[in-house]
Amino acid sequence: MSKFNPNNMTAFEIGFYAYGILDANEARRITIPCRSERYMSLSKELNVQIADPRGNARAAYNAGVAYAVCQQMRLELPRILAEAAPA
Numbered sequence: 001m002s003k004f005n006p007n008n009m010t011a012f013e014i015g016f017y018a019y020g021i022l023d024a025n026e027a028r029r030i031t032i033p034c035r036s037e038r039y040m041s042l043s044k045e046l047n048v049q050i051a052d053p054r055g056n057a058r059a060a061y062n063a064g065v066a067y068a069v070c071q072q073m074r075l076e077l078p079r080i081l082a083e084a085a086p087a
Contacts, residue, residue, distance in 0.1 A: 004059035006067075012052075013060035015042055020064020030069065033061045 009017060019038040023031045033039045039061050042048075048057050 012054040016060040017064040020061040024068030
């Protein structure tokens with residue numbers, strides 16, 4: 001199994017990436033893959049195994065979460081800094 005590259009994902013990994021984005025946008029906390037109902041249901045549906053030759057499901061999920069968190073910070077940071085600035 002090769003190292004995960006978010007710029008070159010397989011069709012197998014794209015589903016996990018999308019679920020990571022959805023979970024990060026809907027949750028109040030960052031969800032780890034084993035606690036995500038979406039991740040677990042897709043893992044069971046696709047019969048994911050450790051070192052699966054189709055791709056790295058966990059890394060793709062985590063990349064999706066990281067992308068969504070980054071996007072949220074870009075949107076929220078200016079507002080947070082404006083509120084924290086002394087008047």
